[in-house]
Amino acid sequence: MAHALGQNEKTLTETGALRVSGRIGSVDPRVRILAAISFGIVVVGLSSLMTLSVALGLSMGLLFLSRLPLRPTLKRMAMMDSFIIFMLLLLPFTVPGDPIFTLWGATASWQGLWRGVEIALTANAVILALMTLVGTMEPVTLGHALHKLRMPETLVHLLMFTIRYIEVLREEYLRLRAAMKVRGFRPGTNWHTYRSFGYLVGMMLVRAIERSERILQAMKCRGFSGRIHLLQDFALTVVDRRFAVLFGGAVLLLICLEIAWR
Amino acid sequence: MHIVDGALSNPVVIAGAVAAVGGIALGLRSLTLERIPAAGVLSASFFVASLIHVPIGPSSVHLILNGLAGLLLGFAAFPALFVGLLLQAVFFGFGGLTVLGVNTVNIALPAVLAWMVFGRLIGRGSPVQGAVWGGVGGAFAIAATTGMVAVSLAMSGDEFLPAAKLVFFAHVPVMAIEAVLTGFAILLARKVKPELFVKGLPA
Structure with missing residues (x-):
């Protein structure tokens, strides 16, 4: 893609x-x-x-x-x-x-x-x-509209979080790829390439999970009480x-x- | 791996939609609001991972990593992968609208099965043992997904049978690559963040 x-x-x-x-x-x-x-x-x-x-x-x-x-x-x-x-x-x-x-x-x-x-x-x-x-x-509008069309709230929140973090994580991916490139990594059909890509994915996931912990802490710090409000009305x-x-x-x-x- | 609109027969499309709704409902039940940030960020990671192209011979394949998604998310893989497919269809024109249910089931059900079978194994023993089980889980998920795509095509009409077989065998190298990548991803995660697979996702 x-x-x-x-x-x-x-x-x-x-x-x-x-x-x-x-x-x-x-x-x-x-x-x-x-x-x-x-x-x-x-x-x-x-x-x-x-x-x-x-x-x-x-x-x-x-x-x-x-x-x-x-x-x-x-x-x-x-x-x-x-x-x-x-x-x-x-x-x-x-x-x-x-x-x-x-x-x-x-x-x-x-x-x-x-x-x-x-x-x-x-x-x-x-x-x-x-x-x-x-x-x-706008992707966020899609989330709000789906909510008004009775899509379950949890699913809408999941959609919103995904939308919010896709670009952030893609930038992280591009940074990691750039770091690999400056160290002379060139993808090919070999074990080294697959191992490096595997570590790349693993690193992205570990960082993603740590990021999500920080997000949750930040939400709690701002008084998150277990409910997210969707304010947009149509x-x-x-x-x-x-x-x-x-x-x-x-x-x-x-x-x-x-x-x-x- | 996406099936497009118009290829499948109505019973297959409807059965897929019903199964997807069931799976998503089950997955949402396991998602408390406290787990939503983790699930959302992981769902976004898998969306980004599907942008990665891995070379194989003269060609390249893009990753699916649904096995890895299942191993990390459990039942929540169902809604998380559905969200990814929805965004791909709406903003990138990949897949289709009426086949969203079938596509979700084909990708998310193997993910959940991989978690049920291999989920406990990847946290046990040495990191290398965990990685091997992760690799097996990754291969299993892709094999099951391709098998289910082939079955959904074959059930829609005999004329798709050759195409269904072709899809399956064309994906054998993809299974190998996904297995190796999933294995190494688990290996790294076990070494860098060992607590991840011991107590599961931060709840």
Whole structure:
């Protein structure tokens, strides 16, 4: 996953950092989460290629509305595709059906090809909608919104702590790697490399646990009584209702198209 | 190791979601608020560890280390790894939305099993003995995860059977690497912070 990040890119944007999220950004986070979930469930249920293309088009529309930088976002999507491409390429040869061509004794079928295309369209449409609707939020806002959507409080706190410390720990990791580098460490396929990486992970974990002890002490020192308050409140506005109606209509349209084109 | 949306059949997706909710609920019960900082920081560490690419021949693999996560977190590995997968899907576009449950179970259940089987063993004997058991636990967790990914694919349709087998055998070298890394990580932790595996996580 590391190549998804540039050299100086942060893992998650910081709290208060300016987020460019265009028109999507003004919609209530709860509405966006629910929209992404309903879109995901409906699209996974679709099977006609035409409808799936419309769904992917809808996700692309959201991408334009969200004003996410096009290139990096599509690059991330393409990286997910590079992981599943082998599975998809195998499908034509394993699904029985009308033959297209024969390669080394294995016959590729149209049915298998379409099945592969179907999976690729579904996966891309859903993940793109998720990234544009939910991924444009500030991570902390995501935690608050999930809390308002009745996610268990303990899980929300765990999410918040994870979000808070990912960047801190990544910086620590980069420091350790830099320290290894100045001592002449060059990764390769050998025992020394694996041992060094093992020690690196072990060191990170030991430091993480010691850090968490300090965090708990600091919390107690400030009067932590066993409850963390989540203060952010959300209120539905006209914009949110309009978005919900429009998006709901689009999802309904997908269902109708699926029935009509089956 | 992530499965994407659209590949699995509905029964598999639903069963995965139900199992994930159960596992997360069990894990949350073991998490008192005092343990949340430790679990959160470790969850973030495993997120960062999955960014590390380890060279293997001409290619490289990224670490999963779910066995190590299980050995350190116990049942709390379930919610901790779920949080990691959620953040990966939302902010990095890895994995998928409806398959979040299946992916969580495939990664977190082996972690918890590794803890149940090998958790006590890594704290006993000399650090090297503990490290060897840690390595075995790490290999076991990855093997179980790949096996479960293969089974979830195979249960969704016979056409995935070759892909499922391919996934499993392609991950054999990953199992070896994860085993070695987990072993050395445990070895270092046993030497630097011996009390860690004696009384478990700071509670």
